[in-house]
Amino acid sequence: MNWLYDFSILTQSIHESLSGNFESGTVLLLEMILAGVAFMILFALLGLVLVYAERKVSAFFQQRLGPMRVGFWGTAQTLADVIKLLMKEPLMNKNADKFLFNLAPYIIMIAAFMAMASLPFAKGLQALDFDIGLLYISAVSSLGVVGILLAGWSSDNKYSLIGALRSGAQIISYELSVGLSLLTIVVLTGSLQLSVIVESQANGWWIFRGHIPAVIAFIIFLIASTAETNRGPFDLAEAESELTAGFHTEYSGMKFAFFFLAEFANMFIVSAIGATVFLGGWMPFHIGGWEGFNNVMDYIPPIVWFFGKVGFMIFMMMWFRWTFPRLRIDQLLTLEWKYLLPVNLMNILVMAFLVLMGWHF
Amino acid sequence: MEEIIHDQELESKEYFINMGPQHPSTHGVLRLVLSLDGEIIRKVEPHLGYIHRSIEKMCEHDSYQQIVHLTDRMDYLSCHINNEAVCLAVEQALELEVPDRVKVIRTIIDELTRLSSHQLWWGVMGMDLGAITSFLYGFRDREMITDIFEETCGARLTMNYNIPGGLFFDIHPNFQKRTKDFIAYFKKKLPEYDTLLSNNVIFKQRMDGIGKLSKEDAISFGVTGPTGRASGFSCDVRKHHPYMAYDRVEFKEILDTKGDCFARYKCRIAEMWESMHIIEQLIDNIPEGDYKVPTKAVIKLPKGEWYQKVETARGEFGVYIISEGQRSPYRLKFRSPGFSNLSALDHMARGCKIADLVAIMSTLDLVIPDIDR
Amino acid sequence: MNNEEIKQFILDHVAEAECMEGSQFLQVTIPAEKILSLASELKANPNTSFDYLFCLTAVDRPDHMEVVYHLKSTTHNHQFVLKAKINTRENPEIETVCHIWRTAELHEREAYDLFGIKFLNHPDLRRLLLTDDWEGWPMRKDYDDPINMIAY
Amino acid sequence: MKSIINYFKEIFSGLKSLVKGMSVTGHYITHPKEIITQQYPENKATLKMFERFRGEVVLLHDENNEHKCTGCSACEVACPNGTIEIIPKRIEIDGRKVKAIDQFVYHLQMCTMCGLCIPACPTDAIVMANTFEHAVFDRSKLTKILNKPGSKIMDGIK
Structure with missing residues (x-):
């Protein structure tokens, strides 16, 4: 059972057994394939689970039951939908830019994959552990907007174009807030490496140890990351009551499913970043001095902690989505440039001051 | 070099978008051709007639009892009030005095209809602005009213409960109890509407100052109902030309002066409170008596013309009957509130963004069959 | 103003107006040519100030066409029915009133669409409810549509 | 100074209204008994139309x-x-x-x-x-x- 708590034992043993049988180049290739397959499975599972969760959660918010027919309590509903989407005809506009039109969903998926690669799921369960991991993630996760812009541009549909342009303006703006709110914590940790950030929270999560600035940074991160994933009150790029379906109006079948999946994958990624940076990643919940309590908390495997925290973040994002009306584009930019950014900058100053004086826990 | 720079200069060019006939926020088959400059709307041109059924022409061949049921299909959300307009016109022409009981029952059901229409509007309004949850809450409460209708009138939507001279049936024994239950229930739920949407900062900012309509414009465009009253146009037919039992109940005409989307929104919410207030005054005082006065099987109006207006959930609904003494009218015109309200859309939406247009449309509360007829 | 005064006011402006106390409203019939001058006067004159046109429709009579204006004043709260008589059914024409009451724009388009009455100087006189290539004027009494017959 | 106070007031009142809105939906997710869904073909036996x-x-x-x-x-x-x-x-x-x-x-x-x-x-x-x-x-x-x-x-x- 030890491997449940420290995955490096497992990965190490796989690495050693491979090294014993193949030469180093092949080992690297095989390991890449293994990791790739693992991520693909995770991706598919996430899609299945999160789509189902979204449906159920939204249903309960709305006093409904949600999908109930396919499988026990509708658990196989997403699977049925995947089959339906696979069988659908991939349609394309006559004047659409065929190459870009087909490329766009893959770019979005690739961006999601790249971001996911450096997430620390548990101790030792991390594909890439850069020393600039946080920077890398925030850089890569904003690549998805290229896919959205391409999709909107190449669809030959004005609704798509408007949606894509909206999304461009939105993501470029909110990337700032996401980055700055993450930086607030980086000031505390002094490192951009995700594994180090997680390790530094062994004695308490940053959201508790960083005083009020950390809480403010967390709230800003929550808002900005919701905007970055094009969800909830910030789904202007889709805006089904204004732009029918925004940038993916013209997509059908599996290509539409890619967009759909990427939305949930992005949601998972930003939640995972938030959980890692603010809520201690896979670190259990510890209270200083309570040894018994801490031991019980330690008994829960880190991977459960990680997914629990991510689940909490995702639930918050769903809660936003199913409560608030959508913002208008100028309101969206006002919110960013007039409220989030100044508050964020001030916040980072206060945090830096705190760290300088050594007032944080 | 200069030429190249000139070529590269960004010129803004208007482009067109077809909003509808199939579009999530047009609530039916309305087609709006938008001239856009980026996201700014320069012109809105409504194209109507996708569900034009020529009801007026059909009426020229129908008997007056049959006309009543056609009005159900126009503004299906305030069908009972539409029915009443025709019935009142016929009763006026025949100089029939309907019993008190009929008047009170009709008034109660009128107000229930208005409530259910506003509930649906509230839900759809939230959905247009992206808050999908409000849609289900609106429908949840509306369901109780449709149950009342189903039990008493026999149908949930197109009730056809009015006939010239009275009502189709007497009210169901459960009617009073159910209505009282509903009022008690809805009084608890209506503040929830406010916490969910009205007080929400996003919602407020999206509505405030959008789609302004001045009082003069409202009168000139003939914009009536809550939409007109939000601009300060005192146009409540229930107050100015009381029909049925409206002269014996006490209620306020909701007026606002701002004339923007939020004013219209608040007017409708306030109207729901007023409607409940009216029902409360009447529900315990339904007088005993007949539920209809006997009419001939074939109603023939005398020669002449009548115009009867009533206040539907959307505004002033008028029936203009010209009779030549036959069993069918010579000419029958429905003045539908949505038609006039829609004419002001272009005026209100110019200079707004696409998202604002959606908000304006949902505060106008258009029902497309009402416009197309 | 009561009905009598409105009647007098109109007779002062249009001598050939025919007034009739209807069952409900005062009905005044005037020749179609006079509509524009009378309408602007009714709206502009502070004594009448009929600023609210709540219904505009057309009626097809056996030998002539009528355009019916239901007018109301929101300040004085009086109302009456103005009917403009167009003496021909072949190619009826009348001046538009849509710059006096802006609601008339759509209502006149509807009347044009269904009755074929041409409203002169209307900014955008096109078919409204029917398709642009529709033939005939469906609300006229002699309109015959063998495809969409009303079953009787 | 006043404008800065107003700025923060705006933020707080805005956040408060959002949290209040969330409390409404939050109420319903924590009260599954208020679910109003009727599962139609299953409830056929108990479903009764009004007469x-x-x-x-x-x-x-x-x-x-x-x-x-x-x-x-x-x-x-x-x-x-x-x-x-x-x-x-x-x-x-x-x-x-x-x-x-x-x-x-x-x-x-x-x-x-x-x-x-x-x-x-x-x-x-x-x-x-x-x-x-x-x-x-x-x-x-x-x-x-x-x-x-x-x-x-x-x-x-x-």
């Missing part, structure tokens, strides 16, 4: 396969849409030739459920039934013949 619900027109038959329709066509006249079509025939009762129905044809696809035919009937032969599941695979199945085969008019109905 006045207008579903379709039926011609009442008693246990002797007798109905009250005289074939007077009053309902056919009252119907606004031509939904009801009465095909009459002549039958002989007590040596007299009397008008009776051959077929009472009812076009459900044209019916608007207005209910005008019910009060029009002088003998109360037709009523509105509570059925509401009218979906069929073929449009022709919506045209129904309401009088059962072999049925005849009740005695004493004129």
